[in-house]
Amino acid sequence: MDEASALETFRAETREWLEANCPAQMREPVRGDDDICWGGRKWRFSSDAQRLWLERMAARGWTVPEWPRDYGGGGLSRAEAKVLAEEMRRIRARPPLSSFGIWMLGPALLRFGSEAQKKEHLPPIARGEIRWCQGYSEPGAGSDLASLRTSALLEGDHYVVNGQKVWTSYADKADWIFCLVRTDSQAPKHLGISFLLFDMQSEGVTTSPIRLISGASPFCQTFFDNVRVPRQNLVGEPGRGWDIAKYLLTHEREMIGGMDMGASGRDSISQMAKKALGAGDGPLPDPLLRADIVRQEIDSWAFGLTMERVKDETKAGHGMGALSSMLKYYGTELNKRRLELMMSLRGTDGLAFGDDGEGDLARAWLRSRANSIEGGTSEVQLNIIAKNVLRLPAG
Numbered sequence: 001m002d003e004a005s006a007l008e009t010f011r012a013e014t015r016e017w018l019e020a021n022c023p024a025q026m027r028e029p030v031r032g033d034d035d036i037c038w039g040g041r042k043w044r045f046s047s048d049a050q051r052l053w054l055e056r057m058a059a060r061g062w063t064v065p066e067w068p069r070d071y072g073g074g075g076l077s078r079a080e081a082k083v084l085a086e087e088m089r090r091i092r093a094r095p096p097l098s099s100f101g102i103w104m105l106g107p108a109l110l111r112f113g114s115e116a117q118k119k120e121h122l123p124p125i126a127r128g129e130i131r132w133c134q135g136y137s138e139p140g141a142g143s144d145l146a147s148l149r150t151s152a153l154l155e156g157d158h159y160v161v162n163g164q165k166v167w168t169s170y171a172d173k174a175d176w177i178f179c180l181v182r183t184d185s186q187a188p189k190h191l192g193i194s195f196l197l198f199d200m201q202s203e204g205v206t207t208s209p210i211r212l213i214s215g216a217s218p219f220c221q222t223f224f225d226n227v228r229v230p231r232q233n234l235v236g237e238p239g240r241g242w243d244i245a246k247y248l249l250t251h252e253r254e255m256i257g258g259m260d261m262g263a264s265g266r267d268s269i270s271q272m273a274k275k276a277l278g279a280g281d282g283p284l285p286d287p288l289l290r291a292d293i294v295r296q297e298i299d300s301w302a303f304g305l306t307m308e309r310v311k312d313e314t315k316a317g318h319g320m321g322a323l324s325s326m327l328k329y330y331g332t333e334l335n336k337r338r339l340e341l342m343m344s345l346r347g348t349d350g351l352a353f354g355d356d357g358e359g360d361l362a363r364a365w366l367r368s369r370a371n372s373i374e375g376g377t378s379e380v381q382l383n384i385i386a387k388n389v390l391r392l393p394a395g
Helices: 003-021 048-060 078-090 100-112 115-127 241-260 269-277 287-315 323-351 360-372 378-389
Strands: 132-135 151-155 158-165 176-182 193-199 205-210 219-230
Touching: 003 078, 078 287, 100 115, 100 132, 100 176, 100 241, 151 176, 158 176, 158 193, 176 241, 193 219, 193 241, 269 287, 269 323, 287 323, 323 360, 323 378
Parallel strands: 132 176
Antiparallel strands: 151 158, 158 219, 176 193, 205 219
């Protein structure tokens, strides 16, 4: 059987399995944070359907379809993973699991982790058993991340960690953290940083949520007071954590950039417009609004194809590098434009800000402002693009 025929056979089998195993409730649009399954020790499923969908997909390794089977993945090729994504979109299936472990830590461990670390941490990520958070930014080290001061001093078989992180997304809900720490205060700032994993239940770890303008508190301050971390939880070599951090950031920026893509389980802008304006199957009455919606959806599709091309090139060994900054910047702008357009569709109704779910759109619109900051500010991304993609001379 040639490759094309094998792929069509895989598509037919995948379609049949998804039709039989994806609960009807998991084919409805996501309506709030509870509809997004984050997993972890503290997670409480919003429904039996959400639990069942995760269990069924995890059993096949399809929460992380391209990871090796030995680490809880599906062992699919890039082409097979594309087919799976297409078939999930066809039935509007929601992702069974959302996870920083999947988007960021997993790829870093697959490249830099020891075999013992991969076997310990990757399967629980794939099954949704452990939820991770990211310990990067500090009060004095945001865009200039290499200036971080959180220290980890080796004492026997343990590192002793002291310091503070900020903007630690969902730290109060996470089970473990992947953390940048300074293990050598005498080395040049990029060379004294290491990459450490530890349990958020460790003695000396405390978190404090930060309330945002949207009214939500996804970000936290995180404090470490003489936290003892086993030496074997160091990923890679001491003092070489910056290499891991940069690699992980390319995946984080890709993840942030991809927020505007037509994800499974979410209505398109045109569908939202018809619902909001009661247009039924007919055209929207406002030609300017129609033009804005078409422009947004064309740009989103073009961006989605660009992301697919970059992923294919990365899979072929070309590396993503500075292109992640391009994806992050443009994806951020698309997401902000999408929410601006959604607010325009709702008019003054979009400004509702109650506690009964009416304010979800306004909160999401306000939250999108942070996309220009998290994962590296837009200004920093533009500088990276100018220098490393466009090769412009320094000003």
